[in-house]
Amino acid sequence: MAAVVVALALALALLGVLVVGLLRSHAEILKALHDLGVNLEDGADAAPPRRASARSRHAPARTAPGVPRPRSDGPLGDATDLTGTLPRGGAAHVAVAGVDHPTLLAFLSTGCGTCGTFWAELAEDPVRHLPDPSTRVVVITNGPDAESPAAVADLAPAGLVTLMSSEAWDDYGVPVSPYFILVDGPSGRVVGEGAGTSLEQVVDLLGKAMADVGTAAPATSARPLTRMGGQDRADRVDRELLAAGIEPGDPSLYPAPHASHAGDDRP
Amino acid sequence: MRSLADSGISVDLPPGWDGQIRVAGQGSATTARAASADAEELTGEGRVLHAASFALPPERGDYGSGAVELMGGSDVLVCLLEHEREAASTALFAREGIPRVEPAMFSPQSMQRSIAGMAGTQHFFQVAGRAFCLYVVVGSWRTRVPLVRVADRVAASIRITA
Numbered sequence: 001m002a003a004v005v006v007a008l009a010l011a012l013a014l015l016g017v018l019v020v021g022l023l024r025s026h027a028e029i030l031k032a033l034h035d036l037g038v039n040l041e042d043g044a045d046a047a048p049p050r051r052a053s054a055r056s057r058h059a060p061a062r063t064a065p066g067v068p069r070p071r072s073d074g075p076l077g078d079a080t081d082l083t084g085t086l087p088r089g090g091a092a093h094v095a096v097a098g099v100d101h102p103t104l105l106a107f108l109s110t111g112c113g114t115c116g117t118f119w120a121e122l123a124e125d126p127v128r129h130l131p132d133p134s135t136r137v138v139v140i141t142n143g144p145d146a147e148s149p150a151a152v153a154d155l156a157p158a159g160l161v162t163l164m165s166s167e168a169w170d171d172y173g174v175p176v177s178p179y180f181i182l183v184d185g186p187s188g189r190v191v192g193e194g195a196g197t198s199l200e201q202v203v204d205l206l207g208k209a210m211a212d213v214g215t216a217a218p219a220t221s222a223r224p225l226t227r228m229g230g231q232d233r234a235d236r237v238d239r240e241l242l243a244a245g246i247e248p249g250d251p252s253l254y255p256a257p258h259a260s261h262a263g264d265d266r267p
Numbered sequence: 268m269r270s271l272a273d274s275g276i277s278v279d280l281p282p283g284w285d286g287q288i289r290v291a292g293q294g295s296a297t298t299a300r301a302a303s304a305d306a307e308e309l310t311g312e313g314r315v316l317h318a319a320s321f322a323l324p325p326e327r328g329d330y331g332s333g334a335v336e337l338m339g340g341s342d343v344l345v346c347l348l349e350h351e352r353e354a355a356s357t358a359l360f361a362r363e364g365i366p367r368v369e370p371a372m373f374s375p376q377s378m379q380r381s382i383a384g385m386a387g388t389q390h391f392f393q394v395a396g397r398a399f400c401l402y403v404v405v406g407s408w409r410t411r412v413p414l415v416r417v418a419d420r421v422a423a424s425i426r427i428t429a
Binding site: 085093097161 | 269271272273274280282283284285286287288289290293314322323324325326
């Protein structure tokens, strides 16, 4: 009889431990969901997600294996243009500041496992993931001193500029690959940065960052990076001229007399 | 101004400009579309310089096909194309020194492939025994005066060594 009582007591204690463990696990899941802005209570509105800055004050950020942690000392600042070498030979300069479109800088390497996903995704029309279709995507690896140009050339997406520039990694303080930085062209400012396990995740992250700083992209770009037909081009030229206050017959539309015609009195 | 240099060619790029210096004929190596659109895709070990007031697409031919289609009315594209050294001894490349460009040189008919509203010009010359073609396109023939002024500043900043 005593043995049965002891056995039941042990079973009860074991069940108690299991219940406590389950409740604790459940609470942690709810807390994590709440941090992401999800509220499972009936009738409750979605809770606003905590800002990264608030979260970072309370708990260290956690990332998936292979994904670098966000920088704690990375204030968004001025962007710098990119200069480097091309994987198939040659040199290039890419302007990202003072241009009329945003630029997504994808800092990748040929050796990191997580980067493999991005090399593949970027090869398949990455702009379709982006909220602003005029966004230019530029892939940047370290320079030839740290990467094999042939290996980079093999992975380089055909539709994107791929630049090898250790200088760019230093300029932007890139902590590790993969890492993404979004630059607002007109202001020349970095408006978001971070990493993820997929391009969709990174774009979502950067989209929120843009919304946070009030630089959400317009639905349509002033200058879409698509090819235009002859009439479309002529219409656009007319619109740009009118916007600049230049109307038909404006003197600025006609060249100054050539030097050889200096004595010519034709109008 | 930001200087870009490679293979004995350098250029000063105005703010907001893209630039690339690459091996000639890479348009055909990376993209059949751009190469097929180019009237004369270069071959050999010559270099090609592209300087543009807009974002240069990676898929483009040596004469800028694939890029000129993206140009707006206020854009400028400067192409410097190196031909085989032997060409420097021919009459076509007899002129020495990088030419300057002016509005009167531009014509819609000078485009490699005519695009409504745009205009271009090209000139053959040699520097240090290297044979080149300078091909410049402006996004609007009607407003070519200020655009050519910018193009000329960029062309004037090009330096070539043997």
